[in-house]
Amino acid sequence: MTTNEERREAAKRKLEQRLEAERQQARKRRNTVIGVVSVVVVAVAAVGGYFWYRAWDNGRHTECxxxxxxxxxxxxxxxxxxxxxxxxxxxxxxxxxxxxxxRDGQKKQRTAPKPPSRTLNTGTVTMTLKTNKGDVPLSLDRHQAPCNVNALVSLSKNGYYNDTTCHRLVARDTLNVLQCGDPTLTGAGGPGWTTKDELPKNLKMVPGSDQMQQLGMEATYIYPRGTVAIANKNDAQQGTSDTGSAQFFIVTKDSQLPASLSIVGHVDDQGMKVVDQIAKGGIDPGVLGTAQDGNPKTPLEIKTVSISD
Known part of the structure; x- marks a missing residue:
């Protein structure tokens, strides 16, 4: 038979057990709420981070x-x-x-797949021409012409320029360039597609060109020595544009041209030493050329091309 003291102790233990159970339930509810809130916070942060990254990533890419x-x-x-x-x-x-x-050119014609439509618009790429006269590194600037740089990189990776010869050398008073990128050696060769023009900015206008503009004529600008630009068949009078693709030229002396040729980069002093050898070798008029605009007498043969970011 239990005493009053024992009954009081038993009741006290039950009360403590009930209170402890209630405290445990309260802790579980609190932890559950904290867990849910944490998940929501993490999810919100993840979604926000995702959209921030997408906006940042889209900002450094261009659709071509x-x-x-x-x-x-x-x-x-x-x-x-x-x-x-x-x-x-x-x-x-x-x-x-x-x-x-x-006819000979048709037999040498090549094609290449179109480049990816999405490309970076920041940073530089080194495109190194491995030639019979030494390496000619081209520093390509994505910021200046991302879609045209993307085209050169894609063509290089697909071997389009391998085992080709630079086909044109020009040495006039206002135009001095070495042109490459046509496997057919005719000036008509291309990979089967063209790129959009990305017009150069910050070029110095040739003195007097502002007067030409006032007369409705096309102004000319100075393309500095070492400039690498995309050759095209644009015709302002005919309204023809966006005709560039694989052919590019290297400016051997400061030259005067309209601002309608996409500038993709430049060749450094070491690379220009190789280009100068070709320029000093002189010009062979070839079939339809002249003593100022024809084929290089000293061939520059591009064996392979490497790309490094």
Whole structure:
């Protein structure tokens, strides 16, 4: 038989057990709330971080478009053949020589896949031409022309420039360049697509060009020695634009050109020593050229091209 003291002790223990159970339940509820809040905070931070990253990442990328532009060799050869057939006898020899150049070029024609449409618009890329005369590193600036730099990088990685020869050398009073990037050696070769123009900024205008502009003429600007730019077939009077792709030129002396050629980078002094060898070798007029604009007498053969970021 229990005493009053024992009953009081038993009641006290039950009360303490009930209070402890209530305290444990309260702690569980508090921990659950803290856990849910933590998950929500982490989720909100993750979502915010994701959108911040997307905005930051989108800001350092550019969306590019590349248009299909195959060259119709058969049509070009047929057109020239018709002109040769009706040309005076004195011009037939040169016409036939050009026809042969086109036929030979058609056999050397290459294509390459279009570059990725999304590309970085910051930083530089080194595109090194491994040539028969030594290395020519091109420092490409994504900020200046991201889509055209992207095109050169893609072409290089696909081997488009491997085992090609720079086909044109110009040495005039206002234009001095070495042009490369056409496997056909005709000036007509391309990978089957074209890039958008990315017009240069901050070039110095040739003195007097502002007066030309006032007369409705196209102004000219100074492209400094060592500049690397994309060759194109743009025609302002015909409204033709966005015709550049694989062919590029290196400025051997400060030159005067309209600001319609996308500048992709420059060649440093060491690389220009190799380019200078070709320029000093002189010009072979070739089939349709002149003593100031033709084929380099000293070939610059691009064996391979390497890319490094």
């Amino acid at each position: 478009s590349y248009a299909d532009e195959p060259f119709d060799w058969d049509a070009a050869i047929k057109s020239v053949q018709q002109q040769v057939d009706t040309a005076p006898a004195a011009q037939k020899a040169q016409g036939n020589a050009y026809l042969q150049l086109l």
